[in-house]
Amino acid sequence: MIIKLFKQKTIFSFFILMISFSVMGQDIKGLRYFMQGNATASSVPYGNNQSAGHYVKSDDAKIYYEVYGKGSPIVVLHGGIVGSPLEMGQLIDSLSQKHQVISISTRGHGRSEMGNKIPSYEQKAKDVNAVLEKVTKEKVTIVGFSDGAYTGYFFAEQYPDRIEKLVAIGAGEWKKGFREFKMDYKTFSAMDELFWKQQIAIRPEPKRIDEWFSTLSSYYNNLNIDKTILGQIKCPVLVMAGEKDQNAPFDTVISAYKMIPNAQLSIIPNAPHPAFLVNFDAVWTSMKPFLNQNN
Template structure:
């Protein structure tokens, strides 16, 4: 018996002039400015120099961004969480302000980076709020380090390469995101002239990972909320539903009129769902 609870926010009685305007999911809002008050640092671990930052007090939440991006993208969520939690943001290896080495990119490797950072910060257990690759890392962590993970808010994840839509990188919104990611990399990265090599490494990972089995997903014991926008450019809706149906006890949330970038397009609704799931603990 399927245990997944599907929650869909419905928007009713939309004025005619609103309906005629460009849809929210067709826009890529600006990347938020760095959150004021973040205490930043770098951790030497696993052969790289990992950028991280902290803000707030309370139960810890690690916020993880998507592929090619950096932690600034989830600034609206960090601000919302900081009033209730100790928030740790990370630039994944090779992304943003973090370095990379010659090791091939992989989700296990990036998950190991997060766990090593938690060790450095003396955090035994944390909730995870992840977008795209960050959500995949959160699920990987729940499978491989179950004692280190509380709740997992997994937005825009796939657990098999077959869950991706063909040609998603040609979608105008996603293409605009990739162009922006290239520009931001040149301003933030310690190796600003190596974006093409970095992107090639990420692309190789996306071609082959993740590819988890049903049995692997069923080992997850953490509470999981599987979230996506109803117009995600890259993730098939049936795959999102499959993830929620396969992880024991997981719930499914589809955000209306939003895409793979719902956290920018509708931060109010996104943050309400995030705070409701994580709770004021």
């Protein structure tokens, strides 16, 4: 998940807030619950299910992905930093009933290698395309959350002939400098030691974890996403966010919606950043008509 807190100056403040935050009767207790605990409502170990797993080489890194179901292809992209495919479990369960679901562990997450390139959204979009070159020749729909949604924006701009639709959850306009990222493994590990032990155990390059945090911090601190990218997207886009999204504040989401030429908007009432974890029914009800409609 991309860690974005509009009014706070440090990444640490965000996690203190999220760990103590209670929404819709569900207490968020540490990163395991927030990102991959029983809130996912799936019994499948997505992101670490080697019976469904594959690798593809994309430039300088091996990218891990899993394939489920049959039908028209949908790519599912998880959030950044503490994100993993498991957080998308209920969405993958539901989508794979009628679609071929391609769940990708993005560069530096889970079983995917870091490589030596900057983990930019341009590069992540290129990684997604490398997976698709291996899996399908059809146009795909992308369902992305936070970091995955931003990757979806860039993929739609870079590869317009490969995408049918995009569902972007929790990703608004991004103005350079309106938040500060200063991340390190020690801080994150202290938040939830067991979560990071699980993650380190499946990462192919665990000794590079501090390098990864440092590289991400530098990239995010210099990032700007506006009409230059969003205004070039041609496919239909469902821009979705929780009303109380702390990471993609309401006004940034509205700005993104207005910048995208063929956009629809869905705001989930009283929901935070991971809206699909706390109110899946509302998210799914909003997504289904968009996924089913003809362009």
